[in-house]
Structure formats: structure tokens, C-alpha cells
Amino acid sequence: MFTIESPLLKATIQAKGAELTSLVHKETGIDHMWSGDPAVWGKHSPILFPIVGSLKDNTYYYQGQAYQLSRHGFARELPFAVETHTADAITFLLKHSAETLKVFPFAFELRLTYTAIDDTLGLTYQVSNPAKEPMYFSIGAHPAFKVPLAPDTAYTDYYLEFDQPETAGRWHLETGGLLASASTPLLDNTNLLPLRKDLFYKDALVLKGLRSTQVTLRSASTAHGLRMDFPGFPFFGIWAAVDADFVCLEPWCGITDSAQTSQQLPEKEGINRLAGGESFRRTCTLQLF
Template sequence: MQTIENQFLRVSINPLGAELVSLFNKENNAEYMWNADPAFWGKSSPVLFPIIGALKNNQYCYQGKTYTLPRHGFARERVFSVETQSELSITLLQKEDEATLKVFPFAFEFRLIYTLNEKTLSVSYSVKNTGNNEMYFSVGGHPAFAVPLSDDTVYEDYYLEFNQTEDFPRWELADGGLIKNEATTFLENTNRLPLTKELFYQDALVFKHQKSTAIVLKSDKVSSQLTFTFENFPFLGIWAAPNANFVCLEPWCGIADSENHTQELTEKEGIEVLASDQIFLRTWSVSL
């Protein structure tokens, strides 16, 4: 594990997948990340790259060739190298190699940058196209935050408070994790989503083009809360494994294939296009 810390927070990152595994608050001796209990879900904050969600038949087409990728891509299962590190920041790097080129025909430098500033952890995704042609990709986060935040509360005491009033249609997932072609009514004229275990029995909540750029995880029974900020991410997933004590807040630049998708990578909804030698950068942060 790699560690960065200041007087308020201690953060641990696993080079396998550049995964955030611990966000520890020194002031109240509390861990804010899910403990990756494999009985429910053995991850804590996987990195989603170069796709998000599922592909139709786990395949996509690009320039007349067919490629296969598992759900959420390959970055979360590969070891990143530590490029730079200081007391308050660490940068982890992954580049293309023979294995990635077989399933994703682009040259790239993908960096995860973790930075502490007082009681805030910022997580940045930096993607550089080191090839000669345009690069098509998706990238996003999947951090799982522990709920409840204190021993004297329960899961149902908590809710998510958005920083904008939303009318959220929900894009449900079909078999195989594909996005259904029609949305269903979900949140209407509200900025609050109460948390219940039953909320996630039908898989993730998926939203498109939300107005909000921040969500507070909170309870009216305790003072501890967590503010999650995510600007310039056009898609949002909210998820928990059945009956598990966590909630994932997932900012995405990209989304799973729809049921009627053509499987052409260049026609994929939300796909990012990056010119040669250009850098794409997005950041989310969590404040305690």
C-alpha cells in the first residue's frame, strides 16, 4: 500500500488498480471507505477505464475489427507504477502494452493523482493520447463509502443531499448490464434521496446529465458527514451490493452500452474523443 497523510487524514492506495482503499479521519478515528468485505463486494474504489459498465456481448467494433473487454475495462485489474510521491500527493501511472493493445488499440498514459488539502481528498484522472490517431475512451470512479458513519446510527438514518433540485429519470439496467432504451420516473423536484437497502435490489441507479455537482452523505442524527464533489462528469451511478453497509457514488465520463447499441466504439453514448498528444483531465473530491 502507498500512503499520503496530513494532520487530518490518512489515505491508502493499492497500486493494483490504483485503488483507494482507506480514507481515515484522524480527528474522530473513523474509516470512511468500505472495507471490501468479499462476502458482499471485494472492492473499495475501482477505477473504470477504458470503458464504463458493460459492452453489448462484451464486445465493440473499431475500424472493422472486433475487440472484447469485460465490464468497466482493464485498469482496475492492472498494477500501476508510482510515478511521483510526496507527503500530500501521489501519482500512479499505467501505459499501454502488448496485452492492452490486443483489447484496446490505442497508445496512452493514464494517471491517477491523489492529493490532500486539509480535510479534502482530490482524485484526478489524467489521460494522455500518446498515439498518432484520435483515441476513444471512457473513464470514471466507483468509490464505496461506509454507511453508517457512526456506531449509534443505522443505514436507513442516512440520505444523499444533492446541491441542486433534480428531476431524475432513472435509466434501469437490463440483463447483462446494458442500459434500457427508455427511462423510468424516479426523483421529482427534490434534492434528497433517502438510503435504504432495498433501493439497490435492482442494481445501480443510473442518471444522465444531472444538474448537481455535489452530494452530501449525511444523517440528521449525527454531525459527521461527507461531501462528494464531481464537476464535468455527465453521468452518475449510485449503487450498493445487496444488504451491504456502503454506498457507491460514481461519477462517469461514459456509460454502459444501450440495448440497441450498434457496438461501434465511435458511436458509443458519452464516448470521449482525444486528439493525438492531448491530455484529458477530470477530478472528483471528498471532504470530511
């Protein structure tokens, strides 16, 4: 485990998956991250790479070759190297290997940098293509935050507040984690989404095309919560395991397949094309209060 801290927060990250496991506000003593109880959901904040969600038949095709990847890809299960580490920042690095090339035929360098400044933790995702040919990938975040946060509060006391009024449907996940062909109503010119555990009985809420680039987890019953900024992420997922005491707020640059997919990687919805020698970079921040 590795730690970084600022005067107001302390973050703990493990090398496996470069996964954030704890995020404590020093003044309140509250750890905002889900505990990772394996009986419920044994993760805290996995990185999703080189796909987000599921592939139809767990398969995609590139240049006439079939490749298999399981849900959310392989990066979350692999050990990252520590490239740099200071008191308030750490950068983890994962490179392609003979094993990754069997399922993802691209050279890559994946860096995840955590930076602690005052009451805010920054998470910067950088994908670099060291080859001459273009690469195709998706990437996403999947942090799970503890709900309820404070004693004597209930899950239903909490809500999500977007920074813009939203009219957005929920794209359901069907058999095999594939995206439904149409959405159902969820947000109707509102920036508020009250949390209820039954929201997630049919898997994640998948949102496309939000105007918002910020969402706040808060409650009228406590002064404590957190604010996530996620500019540059075109898809957003909200999820919890059945009846679990957490909520995942998931900004994505990529999305799960639909049943109608061609399974051709360059045609995949939300896919990112990265030219040889170029880098892709996105940052989301978590502000504690």
C-alpha cells in the same frame, strides 16, 4: 500500500488499480471507505477504464475489428507504477502494453493523482494520447463509502443531498448490465435521496444530465459524513451490493451500452474522443466531516 496525509486525513492506496482502500478522518478516527469484504464486494474504489459498465455481448468494433472487454474494463485489475510520491500527494501511472493493445487498440497513459489538503482528498484522472491518431475511451470513479458511519445509526438514517434540486429518472440496468430504453421516475424537483437497501435490489441507479456537481452523504443522527464534488462528469451512478453496508457514489465520463447500440466505439454513448498528443483531465474531491 502507499499512504498520503494532511493534518486532518490519511489515505491509503494500493498499486493494483491505483485503488483507494482507506480514508480516515484523523480527528474522528472514522474510516469512510468500505472495508472490501470479499464475501460481499471485494473492492473499495476501482477505476473504470477504458469503458464504464458493460458492452453489448462484451464486444465493440473499431475500424472493422471486433474487440472484447469485460465490465468496467481492465485498469482496475492492473498494477500501476508510482510516478511521484510526497507526504501529501501521489501519482500513479498505467501505460498501454502488448496485452492491453489486444483488447483496446490505442496507446495511452493513464494517471491517477491523489492529493490530501486539510479535510479533503482530491482524485485527478488524466488520460494522455501519445499517438498521432485519435483515441476513444470512457472513464469513471467507483468509490464505496461506509454506511452507517457512526455507532447506533442505521442505513436508513442516511441520505444523499445534491447541491441542486433535480428532476431525474433512473435508468435501469437490464440483462447483461445493459441500459434500459427508457427511465423510470426517481427524483421529482428534490435534492434529497433517502437511502434504503432495496433501492439497489435491481442494480445501480444510473442518472443522466444532473444539474448538480456536488453530493453529500449525511444523516440527521450523526454530525459525520462526506461531500463529493464532481464537475465535468455527465453521468452518475449510485450502487450498493444487495443488503451491503455501503453506498457507491460514481461520477462517470461514459456509460454502459444499451441493447440498441451499434457497438461501433466512436458512436458509443458518452464516449470521449482524444486527439493525438492531447490530454483529458477530470477531478473529483472528497471532503470529510
